Amino acid sequence: MSQHKIEDIDLAEQGKLRVGWASLNMPILASICEQFEKTKPFAGRRIGICLHVEPKTAVWVQTLMAGGAEVSITGSPKTTKDDTAAWLVKECGVNVYAWNSETFDDHLENIGRVLDDDPDLIADNGGDLHAFVHDKAEYQHLQQKIIGATEETTTGATRLRESYDSFYFPTLVINDTQAKRIIENRYGVGQGVIDAIMRATRLLMGGKRTTVIGYGFCGQGVAKYMRGAGAHVTVVDLNPLAQLEAHLEGFQTATLEDALPDADIVITVTGRSGVLGMAEFGQMKDGVLLCNAGHFEDEMELPALREQARTQETLDQHIESYELLNGNHIYLLGEGNLINLAAADGNPIEVMDLGLALQSLSLAFHMEHPKTLQHEPQVVPYEIEQRVASLALKAWS
Ligand SMILES: NC(=O)c1ccc[n+]([C@@H]2O[C@H](COP(=O)([O-])OP(=O)(O)OC[C@H]3O[C@@H](n4cnc5c(N)ncnc54)[C@H](O)[C@@H]3O)[C@@H](O)[C@H]2O)c1
Numbered sequence: 001m002s003q004h005k006i007e008d009i010d011l012a013e014q015g016k017l018r019v020g021w022a023s024l025n026m027p028i029l030a031s032i033c034e035q036f037e038k039t040k041p042f043a044g045r046r047i048g049i050c051l052h053v054e055p056k057t058a059v060w061v062q063t064l065m066a067g068g069a070e071v072s073i074t075g076s077p078k079t080t081k082d083d084t085a086a087w088l089v090k091e092c093g094v095n096v097y098a099w100n101s102e103t104f105d106d107h108l109e110n111i112g113r114v115l116d117d118d119p120d121l122i123a124d125n126g127g128d129l130h131a132f133v134h135d136k137a138e139y140q141h142l143q144q145k146i147i148g149a150t151e152e153t154t155t156g157a158t159r160l161r162e163s164y165d166s167f168y169f170p171t172l173v174i175n176d177t178q179a180k181r182i183i184e185n186r187y188g189v190g191q192g193v194i195d196a197i198m199r200a201t202r203l204l205m206g207g208k209r210t211t212v213i214g215y216g217f218c219g220q221g222v223a224k225y226m227r228g229a230g231a232h233v234t235v236v237d238l239n240p241l242a243q244l245e246a247h248l249e250g251f252q253t254a255t256l257e258d259a260l261p262d263a264d265i266v267i268t269v270t271g272r273s274g275v276l277g278m279a280e281f282g283q284m285k286d287g288v289l290l291c292n293a294g295h296f297e298d299e300m301e302l303p304a305l306r307e308q309a310r311t312q313e314t315l316d317q318h319i320e321s322y323e324l325l326n327g328n329h330i331y332l333l334g335e336g337n338l339i340n341l342a343a344a345d346g347n348p349i350e351v352m353d354l355g356l357a358l359q360s361l362s363l364a365f366h367m368e369h370p371k372t373l374q375h376e377p378q379v380v381p382y383e384i385e386q387r388v389a390s391l392a393l394k395a396w397s
Helices: 009-024 027-039 053-067 080-090 104-116 130-133 141-145 155-163 178-201 217-228 242-247 280-282 301-310 347-366 382-396
Strands: 045-050 072-075 095-097 121-124 148-151 172-174 211-212 232-236 266-270 288-292 311-316 319-323 329-333 377-379
Touching: 027 053, 027 095, 027 329, 027 347, 027 382, 045 053, 045 104, 045 130, 053 072, 053 155, 053 347, 072 104, 080 095, 095 104, 104 217, 121 130, 121 242, 121 301, 121 347, 130 148, 130 155, 148 155, 148 347, 155 172, 155 242, 155 377, 178 217, 178 266, 178 288, 178 329, 178 347, 178 382, 211 217, 217 232, 217 242, 232 242, 280 301, 301 329, 347 382
Parallel strands: 045 072, 045 121, 072 095, 121 148, 148 172, 172 377, 211 232, 211 266, 266 288, 288 329
Antiparallel strands: 311 319, 319 329
């Protein structure tokens, strides 16, 4: 059996059913899997992955293994499906270091465990694998060993571009593709976030005054789907062009200060830290539902909220109540983690089929074209995006 640190291996049977359903609905990866079985682009190589450990990711892991890869994987705090983790270990022999209740410190240890397995390629989500290889002496040897990498998300790409002058290998940024931005961030996150809020609260969305903070690709989706469910949506964005776009789409636009006091639901999705602090929490109405769809929970200053709240209580699986000094209550959903993963199942299956197809072909590109790319974060080659879009069109239309 593989190396692993997971919640409970006996959950594997349950995981099998969920992975099975996902794989039935991932025709793009199925087609790439067929190709990889013949070409074996990863023969003898280990891929180190940081991506939410859940059924769609498991189907992707199988695709990479069909291409000859050995895989080590970790996820993010609160987003791991423990049954999927068990299935990956028991059925596929994958090295899995992930469990649902892990803390951020556990997460960083798990990043180290993936790198301790000496990967030849890395597939990152948020930039932690990259940060360890670039910053920590014990992983310095990987700076030369790693052939290439991918980075999945907006936050990770920004972090890589802002943090490093010298980069040791080429990283293809999946989020830079129009395909991912439009289909995953807009439609996938939009549907997933509202699904999660409804599951977590079992409340009616119709008529709820909702403030969406951040009107990038993800925020556009969240605003669109909330409106579709009957909510009155107000958009807040620092960028006047984004505000203008929201206005032309028929949304209310406002400053944060004006948008908070009336809101029944507040959703952050900016990719930036410290968007909501104690001053903003104090402006919210009693009983507001607060959640985050951006990559890191630090969009909200939760340590300050936890420290300064008069009382703190868990009301339901995904709902915590914080009583402020002014007597108002804030109901925080999913502990501030990515709500669509914390309280639901992440992006819809077809959407991840497309995103993970981009990942698969990008990793194969590193193997098939070694030493051709600059050592820096960069866009996915256009032909990959075109190929995946054609496969998606064929499968979905
Ligand atoms: N929940 C998920 O499954 C999921 C999926 C993909 C990406 N993400 C994450 O969602 C976040 C947003 O991604 P995106 O692709 O929409 O990014 P984006 O860059 O397209 O949009 C972010 C928007 O937020 C605005 N903004 C930044 N700081 C702000 C502030 N303080 N107040 C108001 N607006 C502000 C920007 O002007 C921009 O319009 C990132 O953290 C990304 O990693 C989450």
